[in-house]
Amino acid sequence: MKLYIDGEWLPGAAEQPVLDRWSGEQVGTVAVGTAEHAVLAVDAAERAMRRGLPVPERARILGAAARLVARRAGEFARLVTAETGKPITAARGEVDRAVQTLTWAAEETRRTAGEAVPLGAIESGAGTLAMTVPEARGIAAAITPFNFPVNLVLHKIAPALAAGCAVVLKPSEKAVLAAGLLVEVFAEAGLPAGWLNLVTGPPAEVVDAWLADPRVAVVTFTGSTRIGWELKARSPRKLHVLELGSNTAMVVTAAADVERAAADAVTAALAGSGQACVSLQRLYVAREVAGRLTAALGAAFTSVRHGDPHDPETVVGPLITPQATTALKAAIDAAVAKGARLLAGGEVVNGVLTPTLLTDVDPDGPLVCEEAFGPLLSVLPVDDLDAAIDAVNRSSMALNTAVYTRDLGEAMRFAERAQAGTVLVNMPPSYRADHMPYAGVKDSGQGTEGVRYAIEELQHHKLVVLKP
Template sequence: MREQGLYIGGGWVAAPENRPVADKWTGDIIGTVAVADAAASRAAVDAAARALAAGLPVPERSRALARVGELMGEHAEEFAQLITAETGKPITASRAEVGRAITTVQLSAEEAKRLPGETVPLDAVAGGADTLAFTIPIARGVVAAITPFNFPLNLLMHKVGPALAAGCPVLVKPSDHAPLTAGLLVSLFHEAGLAAGWINLVTGPPDVVVGAWQDDDRVAVITFTGSSKVGWALKAASPRKLHVLELGSNTAMVVADDADVARAARAATDAALGNSGQACVSLQRVYATRGVSERFVAALAALVADTQAGDPRLEGTVVGPLISAEARDRLVSWIDSAVASGARVAAGGSVVDGVLAPTVLVDVPRQSPLVCEEAFGPVVSVVVVDDVAEAIAEVNSADFGLNTSIYTADLAVAMRYARTAEAGSVLVNMPPSFRADHMPYGGVKGSGQGLEGVKYAVADLLQEKLVVLHA
């Protein structure tokens, strides 16, 4: 039973009220979390602004981040069990997330020592003689980090780690579905000796907490991972701030006639069902060319039907409960609507013990929400196309563009897809859900703006200030 307050200015403080947090599978109460008001939200900004004014030398930032990585390793199983309890994520996926988050904070500790700057050859133009010019990296300021439930530790670390590496104090607003995981992480920063005000945790209603931060000019950056609707609304409400937005998608994969069918089907299964399909790069649409579609659907359906769903604490479980009954029921209604419009269920489609079974649909109408919108669950739709050219047109018809992939043995086809697919990342003969924590990661169109990946996130949080010296 965890009782979590707010973390502001280097210490835990109480809030006017608290709310319970329940285990996603059992329904048991596992803790309470503070519900902040606007005054507490402003107090967190006050603390962060004081920290920014005081500064924190690079070696201290790097040491604190490295120490947190060590502490996370010591608490790895505690993190994994807490993630599974709060979100219903299968325990094997929770453990994998903890490992990735440790890598992310280690990368951040190293990146703090490599802040960029460059010399500028002013003597290359008239009037530049006898000058020395260079840029120095300056932290943009206080960063507000707003994170989702689906990767409550690693996505938080992708915001906190680069911000601290860049010299930016952080305000953390975790998802209401996973506040305790964020609290455990913040407690490790406290144990690591991070100076007061450099990380602040505020839990409570988003309109109250984030609203106070949007209206405060001392908050220079809002970094948000979540739905497209919310992300673009944040930007519209505070246009003078820098926004780093990692938003939704309806990820697509193309299977060409010459693809390795078994390999493609295995990749599609993993990409569609990993994390119970609750990831922005979860595979949602497969465009299979006509010559391979029947074999691919048969292989995919067999793998999906054999996937274990249910209790997230069982080692073999791949698909657990969705984050809420409302999310599950929405997907069920989308499946029913698609079937009523002519789609065929090749696997799954039912709800067992409150869990939506892993599902494959074929011949889904192109106007179905399962194709046009973000499903965020263990459902993948297969659409048959005549050729790769048609597949590319279908992929690009979406308003999203995060990751996409193609399975083909033809290098020319792969390169054409890489050049023309509208996405932040194109993967060839790899699942579209792939992400390494140091690679540039971000989307186009409705999928957001800015990049994650520690080095690239740090660059977003720095301004280059030019210094010119004259002899």
């Protein structure tokens, strides 16, 4: 795959092979871009924005792209699995969501509007007509992770184009081929040159060039907490939309449907091999039902299929790199050495970390306080709901959280007091619909995603005042 700048596929300074994460076979190559390529991409985006792209044309292109992704869904899913090791069933689900993201963006493009401002309500505004007019903030630099290499890329591209922002895209070096296929789709859908530019290569060259370029108005980033805040610190005058990490928590009270909570917890912890910022990591459970819940979880974790991600029955595949597997295995071993009890998994079989369930974990240890990003769940008994809420809120990260209870009062108390961008009741904390507002608080980020909300972030409202 080459670089894509100003409507043309260009060679990079070098090429690197792309290997299947499971088999090790080469599945493609990717060009290595440089800072010079990054600047060329901004040049192209600047020219595109000067030419403009009318709202009806933006909507038409996004709708056409949705249909093309749906038509090529199998190809996208196979690329995602090959590059990242994401189980094929999860990859197919991601592509289905990507079609929804594009469809929502096409619809929301036509709904962006300003509003009348009643300046005539005061004496100094008598005889005036005032309104706000939405305008694109400018060129958007989109920097995306490996774990959702189709849908999270589209959560950057689609709202930006809908808002009228040209895009310079840097996907994760661990997941580039799917991004290239998306660029092909937009070209086929009729997106004019310069509106979407793809530059792969070392972040120290590509991203640094965009941070230093005053023509780049927006940085929209999904990835680690550390890197996200570093990007903001290094370019404070730009607008930043940051969707960062978390150590997602769920609470099960004594009034919960325990079996339902257990089934949802398994999915929330293990889907996509646990490599999502909303993957369940901390489960706080009332002591009186902890035994039932732990038994149900242990049986489920032991029976979950793990191994070859190309197998449709596989739930847990390899982590993104062998180094990630080694690091998480070492953290599990360290926790067990300090007294944690291993109820399931904790082994590496054919390069795959088996679904891991722990209890008696140090509540101040790394498996609870840091983001694990793997198929791991810690069960932590608590005395009551207030203790659970306090434990949830002790984290410096707060994206999604959930409570399972059949007591309306408990549900309302949790919703009011839990610190999170999203609170779910009797739904897994890993839940996300692509048109809902999606945002973290504390160290989990700033700004809001979800198609309409992201469009609003990427536009400012110019005030126009008319007086005859």
